[in-house]
Amino acid sequence: xxxxxxxxxxxxxxxxxxxxxxxxxxxxxxxxxxxxxxxxxxxxxxxxxxxxxxxxxxxxxxxxxxxxxxxxxxxxxxxxxxxxxxxxxxxxxxxxxxxxxxxxxxxxxxxxxxxxxxxxxxxxxxxxxxxxxxxxxxxxxxxxxxxxxxxxxxxxxxxxxxxxxxxxxxxxxxxxxxxxxxxxxxxxxxxxxxxxxxxxxxxxxxxxxxxxxxxxxxxxxxxxxxxxxxxxxxxxxxxxxxxxxxxxxxxxxxxxxxxxxxxxx
Amino acid sequence: xxxxxxxxxxxxxxxxxxxxxxxxxxxxxxxxxxxxxxxxxxxxxxxxxxxxxxxxxxxxxxxxxxxxxxxxxxxxxxxxxxxxxxxxxxxxxxxxxxxxxxxxxxxxxxxxxxxxxxxxxxxxxxxxxxxxxxxxxxxxxxxxxxxxxxxxxxxxxxxxxxxxxxxxxxxxxxxxxxxxxxxxxxxxxxxxxxxxxxxxxxxxxxxxxxxxxxxxxxxxxxxxxxxxxxxxxxxxxxxxxxxxxxxxxxxxxxxxxxxxxxxxxxxxxxxxxxxxxxxxxxxxxxxxxxxxxxxxxxxxxxxxxxxxxxxxxxxxxx
Ligand SMILES: Cc1cc2nc3c(=O)[nH]c(=O)nc-3n(C[C@H](O)[C@H](O)[C@H](O)COP(=O)(O)OP(=O)(O)OC[C@H]3O[C@@H](n4cnc5c(N)ncnc54)[C@H](O)[C@@H]3O)c2cc1C
Ligand SMILES: Nc1ncnc2c1ncn2[C@@H]1O[C@H](COP(=O)(O)O)[C@@H](O)[C@H]1O
Numbered sequence: 001x002x003x004x005x006x007x008x009x010x011x012x013x014x015x016x017x018x019x020x021x022x023x024x025x026x027x028x029x030x031x032x033x034x035x036x037x038x039x040x041x042x043x044x045x046x047x048x049x050x051x052x053x054x055x056x057x058x059x060x061x062x063x064x065x066x067x068x069x070x071x072x073x074x075x076x077x078x079x080x081x082x083x084x085x086x087x088x089x090x091x092x093x094x095x096x097x098x099x100x101x102x103x104x105x106x107x108x109x110x111x112x113x114x115x116x117x118x119x120x121x122x123x124x125x126x127x128x129x130x131x132x133x134x135x136x137x138x139x140x141x142x143x144x145x146x147x148x149x150x151x152x153x154x155x156x157x158x159x160x161x162x163x164x165x166x167x168x169x170x171x172x173x174x175x176x177x178x179x180x181x182x183x184x185x186x187x188x189x190x191x192x193x194x195x196x197x198x199x200x201x202x203x204x205x206x207x208x209x210x211x212x213x214x215x216x217x218x219x220x221x222x223x224x225x226x227x228x229x230x231x232x233x234x235x236x237x238x239x240x241x242x243x244x245x246x247x248x249x250x251x252x253x254x255x256x257x258x259x260x261x262x263x264x265x
Numbered sequence: 266x267x268x269x270x271x272x273x274x275x276x277x278x279x280x281x282x283x284x285x286x287x288x289x290x291x292x293x294x295x296x297x298x299x300x301x302x303x304x305x306x307x308x309x310x311x312x313x314x315x316x317x318x319x320x321x322x323x324x325x326x327x328x329x330x331x332x333x334x335x336x337x338x339x340x341x342x343x344x345x346x347x348x349x350x351x352x353x354x355x356x357x358x359x360x361x362x363x364x365x366x367x368x369x370x371x372x373x374x375x376x377x378x379x380x381x382x383x384x385x386x387x388x389x390x391x392x393x394x395x396x397x398x399x400x401x402x403x404x405x406x407x408x409x410x411x412x413x414x415x416x417x418x419x420x421x422x423x424x425x426x427x428x429x430x431x432x433x434x435x436x437x438x439x440x441x442x443x444x445x446x447x448x449x450x451x452x453x454x455x456x457x458x459x460x461x462x463x464x465x466x467x468x469x470x471x472x473x474x475x476x477x478x479x480x481x482x483x484x485x486x487x488x489x490x491x492x493x494x495x496x497x498x499x500x501x502x503x504x505x506x507x508x509x510x511x512x513x514x515x516x517x518x519x520x521x522x523x524x525x526x527x528x529x530x531x532x533x534x535x536x537x538x539x540x541x542x543x544x545x546x547x548x549x550x551x552x553x554x555x556x557x558x559x560x561x562x563x564x565x566x567x568x569x570x571x572x573x574x575x576x577x578x579x580x581x582x583x
Contacts, residue, residue: 013400015557026400098373120365125399125406126537127381128360129369136370141447142337144365164276164362167456167511167518170334174448181365185505226372226379230407232399238562240551242569250568251578254529254550257566258493261469261527261548 001057001153003046004113006104006131007039007076009069010124024229035072038119040079042182044189046117047080049153057153058082060111064092064103070205077200078192084203085111089210091217096225101133103220106213108138114153116179120145128181135179142179143172147186151176269294270353271303272344273317274363276334277453280305280313283359283420285427290357290420292321292428294386294393302326302351304439306343308333320430327438334450341367343441345375348415350439355393357386360419372417378410381419382537401534402559423541460512464520467496469527472515472543474500476532476553476572480508486531489576492583498522500533516542531572535560 010033017030043061050057061076062085063069073084087103095103108116116138118131128144135142143160147169151158158176161169163183174180192200210217222228243253269291273284284303291301300323305313310327317325328343330336340363348356358364360382372379378393385396392409395418399406410416464470471490477483483503490497497513504514515522517538522528528546533539535551535558543549544563551564552575561567568575 011400013403013557015555017403019404026404096379097369098379101369101373123401125397128365129379129381131369132366133369133373136341136373142366142370143448144337145362161454162362162366163518165281165517166520167514169454169456171451171454172448173451178448184501188506226377226410226413227395227408228411230394230409232404232406234403235405235562238564240561240564240567242567247570247574247578250570251575252582254566254568254575254579255582257548257550258469258527262494 001053001055002111002113003049003057003059003153004108004111004116005039005043005046005059005061005076005081006116006118006134007043007061007063007072008036008119008122009033009063009065009072010036010122012124019232019234023231025232033068033071035075036119037123038121038182038184040189041184041186042117042119043076043079043081044187045149045182048187049151050080053153055154060085060113062087062104062107064088064095064100073205074200074203075192077203078196079190083206085206085208087208087210087213089217089220091210091221094222094225095220096227097127097129098133098226099220099224101130102137102224103210103213103215104130104134105137106215108134110213114177115151115158116140116177118179118181120181120183131179131181138179140177140179141175143174144181145183146180147183149180149186267296267298267354268300268302268351270348270351270356271301272356272358273303273305274359274361275305275307275313278312280316281359281361282427283361283422284317285319286422286425287357287359287420288319288321289425289428290386291355294355294388296388300324302353303434304328304344304347306330306340306441314436318432318434319428320432321428322432322434325434325436327436328441329438330441331443332446332450335363335366336446336450337367337370337448338444338446339441341371342444345371346442347439348375348377353415356415356417358417358419360421364419368417368419375415376413378413378416380408382421383418384421384424386418386420398537402537402562403557421537423544456511460510462496462512464496464498464513464515465523467498467522468524469495470498470515470522470525470543471495471529471531472498472500472533473503473531473572474533474539475502477503480506482573483508485576489580492580495529500536500539515539522546530560530564531576533560534558535563
């Protein structure tokens with residue numbers, strides 16, 4: 001039995017970042033990288049399914065990214081993944097979520113898992129597209145924004161609740177293998193122990209290129225994408241009037257606003 | 266063919282407000298001669314046609330679905346068939362939980378131009394250009410769709426005003442292909458009322474976000490909220506961690522601060538799903554140590570600083 005978990009190395013911005021010379025992305029020097037928040041939850045969900053299973057279950061994490069993405073894969077290995085796969089090729093640069101999904105689908109065809117878990121969205125660009133696009137390429141059943149999941153590995157179906165606007169839940173019974181996108185809060189992700197972090201550092205990462213997964217260069221990158229970035233820019237900071245001064249002065253002003261509000265109420 | 270197709274959204278027999286916002290978004294894209302058609306997928310679509318009869322809609326297309334509620338396979342098949350039949354140049358859908366469940370699969374399989382969480386759409390020198398946020402909304406990203414004859418855009422809610430004039434569009438129907446669903450929808454379960462507080466009725470809210478750092482620090486803000494007379498609210502990660510009940514979560518998957526007139530957000534970055542529940546509040550005050558946090562984009566007043574220092578100093582005044 002096998003569960004494949006797609007994990008992304010996301011980027012947050014350093015203070016005083018600048019847009020790079022081509023005007024289409026932030027200068028890479030100002031990117032702080034980490035495991036996507038949602039992927040922590042989907043990995044934990046997979047590890048729990050494994051731990052609850054009567055038969056052996058392998059949890060495989062896969063990331064499409066350059067060498068630096070090894071860092072998030074190691075984090076996942078430390079938190080209970082059994083094996084890590086990373087796919088990269090220079091041609092992948094500039095891929096949108098759909099091109100990434102095409103690669104993930106190819107990996108899923110090779111690995112043939114019983115279930116594929118992805119995050120609802122990535123914290124940097126919030127596309128909320130990759131997991132469900134992967135299901136589209138595979139032709140697999142799919143469910144998005146899964147807030148609770150009842151699944152025993154190897155079963156032909158799973159029951160989950162998708163979380164709708166306003167927190168309303170909708171129960172769904174889905175055929176497996178399926179692709180599910182996991183919502184934050186579905187569980188409480190574990191911390192990796194120092195010992196498991198050390199062990200993970202020594203584990204190999206299975207690096208494959210496009211040819212290894214049977215994809216050609218024109219199917220990825222900008223050519224294989226459904227959108228193209230024209231330009232990136234820093235928006236107008238909006239209209240917030242900044243309250244300056246020491247913390248004491250700022251708090252005094254804030255207290256004044258609260259008092260005025262209550263007086264008028 | 267061309268034209269613009271809008272996919273309206275319903276849930277449990279009610280039209281979702283974003284459906285009307287999409288109609289407004291469509292008007293801005295209309296080229297000469299472009300018709301705007303609005304499709305409504307539901308078990309009994311005729312019941313929901315009237316609210317869609319607004320200015321700017323040329324045609325309402327009712328699509329009867331087998332299931333009463335959203336079904337990913339049925340929606341992908343129906344919208345796909347409708348697009349094949351009508352060949353619209355632009356299809357507008359909501360960036361909503363339902364569309365998360367099928368739009369990307371449809372676009373991927375059909376090769377439509379595709380972008381999600383779009384908050385601005387325009388034509389620049391004839392080219393369709395969509396704008397979305399990036400890196401936690403700290404940047405704007407303009408995307409285009411070279412070579413794509415049909416572009417599917419998932420548009421963020423509350424960015425466009427609903428049309429305010431009535432119209433008299435033609436009403437037609439379209440037969441959805443029959444599909445065997447592999448993901449069968451069942452019951453709806455209301456989020457549990459774990460707390461007695463009603464965030465929707467609160468006029469003054471003090472919300473804490475992940476900036477609070479640890480559970481032990483919550484008490485300090487609960488006490489502060491009490492003395493200043495505010496209702497304590499939170500962002501999603503605080504509720505997810507179980508530090509405060511879900512009933513206090515403000516945002517898209519939580520509560521809307523409908524009655525609120527003063528909203529103090531401490532240690533909240535301003536993710537769009539949080540803003541969905543509070544950006545309408547007339548006076549928003551944000552306290553955040555990151556001067557670039559996107560919450561300052563909706564706040565009336567901003568304090569760049571440490572929430573613990575500000576909280577401690579504020580406490581002295583009450
Ligand atoms: C389908 C869906 C639905 C969602 N629904 C909701 C919802 O209803 N409500 C919601 O809130 N979120 C929701 N989210 C999650 C949302 O995307 C964000 O992840 C979340 O809002 C972030 O919460 P935050 O601002 O508290 O945390 P963060 O984004 O981590 O921000 C923490 C902020 O605190 C600041 N900070 C840190 N320490 C300090 C300090 N000592 N002093 C001052 N500032 C400090 C940081 O600069 C940062 O800006 C949803 C997501 C999805 C995908
Ligand atoms: N480069 C990537 N490698 C592996 N998985 C990815 C990658 N990009 C996105 N994903 C998956 O898609 C989810 C985020 O979706 P999206 O917001 O569409 O980027 C993540 O939680 C991952 O599960």
